[in-house]
Amino acid sequence: MKINGIEKPIDLIVHNGKVLTMDDQRTVIPDGAVAVAGQAIIAVGRGTDFAQWQCARTLDARGGLIMPGLINTHTHAAMALFRGLADDLPLMTWLNDHIFPAEAKLTPDLVRVGTRLACAELIRSGTTCFCDMYLFEAAVAEAARQCGLRAVVGEVFFDFPSPNYGPIDKGFEYAQELLARWKHDPLIRIAIEPHSPYLCAPELLTRAARLAEDHDALLVIHLSETRVEVAQIQEKYKRTPTGHLAQLGVLSPRLVACHAVVLSEEDIALLAQNGVKVSHNPESNMKLASGVAPVPDLLAAGVCVGLGTDGCASNNNLDLFGEMDTAAKLHKVQRLDPTVMDAATVLAMTTREAARVLGLEREIGSLEAGKRADLIVVDTNQPHLTPMYDPVSHLVYAARGSDVLHSVIDGQVVMENRRLLTLDEAQVLADARQAAALIRPSK
């Protein structure tokens, strides 16, 4: 068939649904369809426009919603193995007595098993791209690639020796190898990820920032997650964590600040002036009792904010639909204002804004001709989504990850009718149970 006079083969048409493009105009096409050629979207339009097209494969949206795949801007995917290992404890007890001992047992193989488990959950709940920080990230990249998931991954850096690479110089070598290995991959991007201002000395922070700059890579950091860490940094450097990073010259548009809970007005201004992006993780911040990030203020200052789940040990799920619901409600009650964080704002934070957070806005985040074909279909033919006055309201306040019917990433159908096509789910679960027996042998 011809598009703009050019003959192109069509590989996939997703049809019979309402298309939420999430483009600049937030165009909605009531009886719409999306056509895919190779890895890219070739056309988005009315179903009738596509009726005569020939293509190898079709996906029936069954009258549901066709929308961009969701983007999770902060995860520790392999921690899926630690979900429910310990909860409801003081932070230091939880870390020292449960999480750190479990992490001491990690191997590349366990990280691979945990990441595949997370990938299964991510796909099943409508996420098509995630930004990960953890140990043994070579295994994370390989696992995500095999599952057909889009991912930004980076090995975590800190001052003390790593269970993976040992001393920090080896950490930089490890990151360099990752950068070389995945340089031209369509799905995997490598980021540089110093853990946080409180676990990274100034030299490490500036060295990491330079490496990111040299490779035009994302720089990902935990920033101002808790009051305790802010007090520590202020004691040590006489500045807030954000002020500290500003002074080091680390703030830039390539920086993704995860959590960003405890911020001063000056911090918010610094983040905005420097084009820093923020990953907002409300459920983790609630469960760990860290606090409520000042997201309405960040948005008002013009900061780009995306949603993230954080790891499964502090959430305890990777469902971005639930995270949207929580984000929309949490700020309302905190501000005692039912108009803040409306559904449209929150939906953008898992789609077009999340893509901007990861520097991928030219590739993903909306359904437009020329972008990569990352899309999901939400089955709205269900009691909790019927009737539907406003699809955006339903997606944020009523839908759940389990409502996702089909998922396509980079043109590949990774889930059809809730069946995973790139993973052997039974094997993933069996491997996870075996790994759990190693992590907590007594159970």
Add this chain to the structure above:
Amino acid sequence: MKINGIEKPIDLIVHNGKVLTMDDQRTVIPDGAVAVAGQAIIAVGRGTDFAQWQCARTLDARGGLIMPGLINTHTHAAMALFRGLADDLPLMTWLNDHIFPAEAKLTPDLVRVGTRLACAELIRSGTTCFCDMYLFEAAVAEAARQCGLRAVVGEVFFDFPSPNYGPIDKGFEYAQELLARWKHDPLIRIAIEPHSPYLCAPELLTRAARLAEDHDALLVIHLSETRVEVAQIQEKYKRTPTGHLAQLGVLSPRLVACHAVVLSEEDIALLAQNGVKVSHNPESNMKLASGVAPVPDLLAAGVCVGLGTDGCASNNNLDLFGEMDTAAKLHKVQRLDPTVMDAATVLAMTTREAARVLGLEREIGSLEAGKRADLIVVDTNQPHLTPMYDPVSHLVYAARGSDVLHSVIDGQVVMENRRLLTLDEAQVLADARQAAALIRPSK
């Protein structure tokens, strides 16, 4: 077969799962089963104990969790028709421009359609009993009964004429008829439900309390949901809403106070001293920006608290799994303490404690021989519930209503393998869409 020497027919065995009894000892039976005779649980034990039993029907839990059905202590079920009609608005705009005009169109038939829609969602998300307050409650009772759901229902009373019964004297007649009609029903209980201290004059409140007393019925009221209403009552009566009810003699163990957000220390003491029960509705309180109920303080004072979703217009779903997750997290961040509202406490608030809220603790809320057979099976053989170190953690922090596989209410299987057996789901959805066209004709 013989149990304690008595020959009894067994109608149903639910087997091959881990049984969370939620009894006084929180007994968990790893490879357990539940046997049902008629409407009641006849035995709970290890699967091997039941291997030789003959029975008409079995339900395979497939290695998942067998647990009490969840109990929703505060709903306006028929508002399922208004889900997503309007969101993110100032309270008075939302009510006056959207909800009240929609409610003015209500008829018994629309309430029946809306309640059936809610029942489909309730069953599909693991709820087996709900406590409802709304208009045209005769239609709610009939619909719930037809769906096989257990329900406590009551017509709402207020000072101004009702779209259902007109003047309040007719309202009391309507309630009397409901009491007579459902007197000996195994599933439906009638409650007396004055809307709130701000919409009900003192005479109405005391008259309603007397009627409840005369019929040994539950008395259900909205109490201290917002700061505005508390200020109004204090202006008018020189007391808090709770103090006002105390002075009228309306506080008692049969009173269910819904929301209970804005409470003083004295209010909490009054509720505790009088044995008043509280329905906690965190998601609605968040979405409407009402505030955070002092639930840890209520629990510390010995007040019995159950969870409720409130209506779909202010939540916007009826999924008690999501409500548990939110309840557990909200109080942690509000108190900046990760140890408050642990998972076990929250799970009790949808099972055994919720049963106490509704005065049904001798009938439901735990799986024990002699209680009514209200139970659900949760499918844990899924990526987001594997591995499972602690089932209680998973139920609160990771599971969703869509994980419920089977549901049994009063001995009747109402959902098997996620297929509704007491409702024609396609018809329910078609009716709901038709109703929506009446409610908002322009769309």
